[in-house]
Amino acid sequence: MQIHVLASGSTGNAIFVDMDDTKILIDAGISARRIKQSLDAIGAKIEDIDGVLVTHEHRDHVNGLPTLLKKYRLPAYACPDTWQAMYCRAELPDDCCLSLADSLDIGKIKVEPFSISHDAADPVGFRLYAGGNKVSIATDLGFVTPTVKGALALSDVLVLESNHDIDMLKNGKYPWPLKKRIMSNRGHLANTDAGWTLARLARKAHTHVFLAHLSRENNRPELAETTVADILTNQGCKLGQDITLHLTYPEQISGLSRNTK
Ligand SMILES: [Zn+2]
Ligand SMILES: [Zn+2]
Known part of the structure; x- marks a missing residue:
């Protein structure tokens, strides 16, 4: 199993997942050229992608779709x-635009979407x-509903x-309406929200967590990591054993390879 967060944050998002030799891309918010270069860098081929899953229509998640498709x-x-x-739907080839069902199989991966508040x-x-x-992915959400927690x-x-x-x-210097939007139930999760979500989650013995969609303006990678780590440690979680934290970046690949059981 391999997970590589190719890019993360408001300037563009794309995640590559390889499970059981099935390869999926989640979101294409960076250019197709950059997706190809990133995949080359980790030894994967864009032509081998079995499907692309799109979380939502914001530009930082779909900007690369037209060329890619x-x-x-x-x-x-x-x-x-x-x-x-x-915004770019009219540019996309119709036969490539498929409807997401409650559950679908792409190759050997069973995909189950769940609703988030955004x-x-x-x-x-x-x-x-x-x-x-x-593997679970939840970025761009204002708060963690019971549905998300279960998922x-x-x-x-x-x-x-x-x-x-x-x-x-x-x-910070964001105008108040934008601050309000980010903090709202349909905005984005704070570092403390991520920490408490992880602390209260039913977990397996060893969980790897990528902290994603970090704001460049209102966050720092080290700050996100320490905030989440402090909450987890205070709640009795052993970092590096119970949970291993990984950071993600706007312009740097962050990945993990694991032997499949
Ligand atoms: Zn986003
Ligand atoms: Zn969004």
Whole structure:
């Protein structure tokens, strides 16, 4: 099993997952050229991608889709309302734009989307199952609903939003309406939200967590990591054993390879 967060944050998101030899891309918010270069760098081929899953229509998640789908004819899956709300939908080849079902199989990966609370048409996170492993992805969400908590439980690998430090956001230079939007129930998760979500989650013995979608303006990678780590340690979690934290970056690949059980 391999997970590589190719890019993360408001300038573009893309995650590559390889489970049981099935290869999936989650979101294509960076250019197709950069996706190809990133995959080359980790020894994967863009032509081998079995499907693209789209979480929601915001540009930082779909900007690379037109070229990616036109050039490589990859099947892409999104909720019908997401397709409808997508600014670049008219540019996409119709036969590549497929509807996301409650559950679907792409190769050997079973994909189960779940609803998240965010200011988009029908935003989702994903659970991916293959070879006895579970990978869950939840970025761009204002708060963690019971549905999300249930969906993330007992994952082997989690990609979870840790968008901002609440004080940096409050004291920062963003205009108040934007601060309010980010802090709202349909905005983005704070570092403390990520920490408490992980602390309260039903977990497997060893969980790997990628802290994702960090704000450049209102967060720092080290701050996200220490905030989450402090909450987990205070709650009796052994870091590096119970949970291993990984950071993600806007312009740097962050990955993990694990032998499948
Ligand atoms: Zn986003
Ligand atoms: Zn978004």
